[in-house]
Amino acid sequence: MKKTYNRYQAKKMFGQNFLKDTSVLDKIIQSMPHNHNHIVEIGPGLGDLTRRLVKCKDVTAYEVDRDLYSILQTEFCDQLEAGSLNIILGDVLTHWQNNRSLYDGRYDLIANLPYYIATNIILQCFNDNNCEHIIVMIQKEVADKFTAQCGQKEFGALSVIATLACSELRTLCIVPPQSFDPPPKVDSSVILLKKDLSKSFDTNFNDFLKKAFSAPRKRLLKTLSRFFDKDILEEIFEHLSIDSNARPHQVEASLYSHIYTKVNNNGNSRREDTTTTSGTNK
Ligand code: SAM
Numbered sequence: 001m002k003k004t005y006n007r008y009q010a011k012k013m014f015g016q017n018f019l020k021d022t023s024v025l026d027k028i029i030q031s032m033p034h035n036h037n038h039i040v041e042i043g044p045g046l047g048d049l050t051r052r053l054v055k056c057k058d059v060t061a062y063e064v065d066r067d068l069y070s071i072l073q074t075e076f077c078d079q080l081e082a083g084s085l086n087i088i089l090g091d092v093l094t095h096w097q098n099n100r101s102l103y104d105g106r107y108d109l110i111a112n113l114p115y116y117i118a119t120n121i122i123l124q125c126f127n128d129n130n131c132e133h134i135i136v137m138i139q140k141e142v143a144d145k146f147t148a149q150c151g152q153k154e155f156g157a158l159s160v161i162a163t164l165a166c167s168e169l170r171t172l173c174i175v176p177p178q179s180f181d182p183p184p185k186v187d188s189s190v191i192l193l194k195k196d197l198s199k200s201f202d203t204n205f206n207d208f209l210k211k212a213f214s215a216p217r218k219r220l221l222k223t224l225s226r227f228f229d230k231d232i233l234e235e236i237f238e239h240l241s242i243d244s245n246a247r248p249h250q251v252e253a254s255l256y257s258h259i260y261t262k263v264n265n266n267g268n269s270r271r272e273d274t275t276t277t278s279g280t281n282k
Contacts (some may be wrong), residue, residue: 014065015114018045021179031172033133038107042092043114047075058084060103062092101130108133115139126165127201134193143189155249157209163253168194208260213248220248228263236262
């Protein structure tokens with residue numbers, strides 16, 4: 001179903017909810033880090049955030065929708081001509097598949113993301129060595145998973161990855177549906193993540209975490225025993241002083257990293273069952 005926005009019809013399939021609340025737009029701009037990084041925006045839409053960003057810094061924006069791309073070409077012809085703005089037409093995830101990074105130099109991602117791929121985009125940013133800060137509007141429920149602390153019920157695989165990948169991690173504001181046109185069905189949050197650039201990511205670690213959180217209410221030791229040798233896991237838990245009755249959300253992020261390393265060092269993966277990864281909090 002298409003919703004009318006002035007002369008433009010918002011397309012649900014591209015997650016188009018345009019941010020109209022100027023106080024939230026201003027807050028995003030105020031939270032921009034003071035550095036010399038380039039800005040990347042994913043999904044400039046009708047350009048409300050882009051207009052503010054390009055006043056501060058040079059911007060590269062990725063837009064998948066051909067109709068919006070052509071509106072933006074007219075709207076921003078001066079900035080495009082001056083070279084302060086570059087708009088790339090295409091799916092940002094495809095661009096990441098074909099290129100190492102979204103920008104050839106250090107950048108900060110600042111965007112009101114399309115919610116249907118927001119988690120994927122943030123995880124891609126963790127693997128993109130040129131990306132330093134991530135300031136994004138996403139669905140509140142997903143934001144809470146990224147920012148949850150150990151012990152909270154939302155603490156899951158995304159929280160562990162974010163805690164390990166970032167040196168700063170916080171919610172800037174919660175944004176109600178009426179701040180958008182058309183309004184989404186859910187609350188949104190703007191979150192700020194500052195990556196710890198000394199850390200690099202092993203993609204198999206994500207699979208390990210999916211296994212660890214595949215049964216959130218069960219004991220972590222029991223769940224991991226479905227995939228790895230139980231005796232060795234018991235030794236690892238004892239060595240790391242992890243309570244054998246702990247549920248997955250009660251174990252600190254850094255301990256997951258240690259368990260993963262030790263399990264791999266022992267080479268004791270008993271069963272590689274990737275079909276059991278559904279039900280994680282992604
Ligand atoms: N930035 C605008 C704003 O704040 O009003 C629009 C945000 S809207 C939530 C998401 C935007 O992402 C839309 O412009 C949509 O067309 C674009 N988009 C959706 N999927 C995309 C993809 N795979 N790659 C690039 N842009 C995408």
